[in-house]
Every structure is written in C-alpha cells, then in structure tokens.
Amino acid sequence: MDLSFMEHDTLAAAKAMLGKRLTTIVEGVTASGYITEVEGYLGINDKAAHAYGGRRTKKNEMMYRPFGTIYVYTMHGHHCMNFITRDAESPEGILIRAVEPIEGIEVMQQRRGRMDHLTDGPGKLTQSMGVKRELHNGLKLNEGPIIITEGRTPEAIVESKRIGIANKEEASDYLYRFTVKGNPYVSKDRVKAAANLGWS
C-alpha cells in the first residue's frame, strides 16, 4: 500500500495506523494482526523520545532514516518495533504496542509459550510475530518480511498518556497514545470488549 501518509504528520499517521493489517513472514511462517494500539514519539522536542534534543547514537540511528524505515530496539530482553515517519531532519516514529491476532495464532502461541496474551503489548507482539532487532532493524516496510496493508476502520479512537514514561516531565502528559475504542487487544487497561471489537 501507499506509505505517503507517514511522510508529514506523525500523530496523524499514528492514528491512521490503527486498523492497518500488519503481517510478518519469518522463518517461512506468516503471522498477521490488525493494529489496535500505537504511540507517537516526536523526536527533537519530545523528552520521552530516543531522539530528544537531536540525540543520535548507534542504538537510535534508524530514527534518522526516511519514513517507512523499521526501527527495532531491545530493552529488558524484549524487542519493540517502531515505524519511522518523516525524514532525517525530524526523527519521529510510531511505536506499535498491540495488534488483534488474525493469522498464525498457532505459531504465536508456540513462540510465546502460552495460549493467550499473544500480542497485547509491544514486547509481546514482536515475540509472537518473530520480530527481532538483529533480523529486522533498519529494514523498510513493505520491501521485506514486514508488511502493512489496508485492514479495518476503527469506530472511535481513544487518546491517552503514553505508557512507561512517567518521569519525562511535561512529555509524560502528552496524549500521544492511541487505541481502538472497545478493542480488548491493548496493553495495560482492561477494556470491556465491544460487540464488533470496536471496528466499524
């Protein structure tokens, strides 16, 4: 699909990312899900972002690549996946925090070593979908094993504070986390599932 919606406005792109179908093909196995939760990270001026103040290191180098680049980092032994927006002048990106599983449930369960809670968190979905820093950091969306295509449309979008950055001063209060209202496949909050899981 056309990725040009990621070229200019990161927060608009983050909201547009909800409902897109994310597919990975790793070790010959396909897994996919609808994106249900994302967070925006606004680079230079965002104290919670890895690129705050223009900080540029070996670890966050991929944030300075063009929109459509995949940035995978590890922390506490888990992998987190971001889609980079804009360009080298604006090192911004979208953290993919949760998806609703569609395809490859069995391999997700196998990779996770459990039957539920497969993709309702940033470290969980990368584990379920086989995403690893050493394999996928720096690749381009839709030019390799990680693909997004059109999916579903959220009935409504909920804005909330980002998770895990409580000590980032004013940036802690930014409402840059977006979830599909009524979809239970999201991190942290226990959401009462809507009849259609929040899709229109």
Add this chain to the structure above:
DNA sequence: GCAGAGATTCTCT
C-alpha cells in the same frame, strides 16, 4: 572497564 538505565513482562502478594 563497569555501573546504571530503559518506550517491558511475568509472578506473586
């Protein structure tokens, strides 16, 4: 060369 932190997850209380 090493201490410490981090956009997390799991388990137990």
Add this chain to the structure above:
DNA sequence: GAGAATCTCTGCC
C-alpha cells in the same frame, strides 16, 4: 503494586 529477570548501549571513571 512491587520486584526480579534480562540485554544492550551509554556515559563516566
């Protein structure tokens, strides 16, 4: 709700 597990990179000594 708190604490441990666990891994890489950064920053400072």
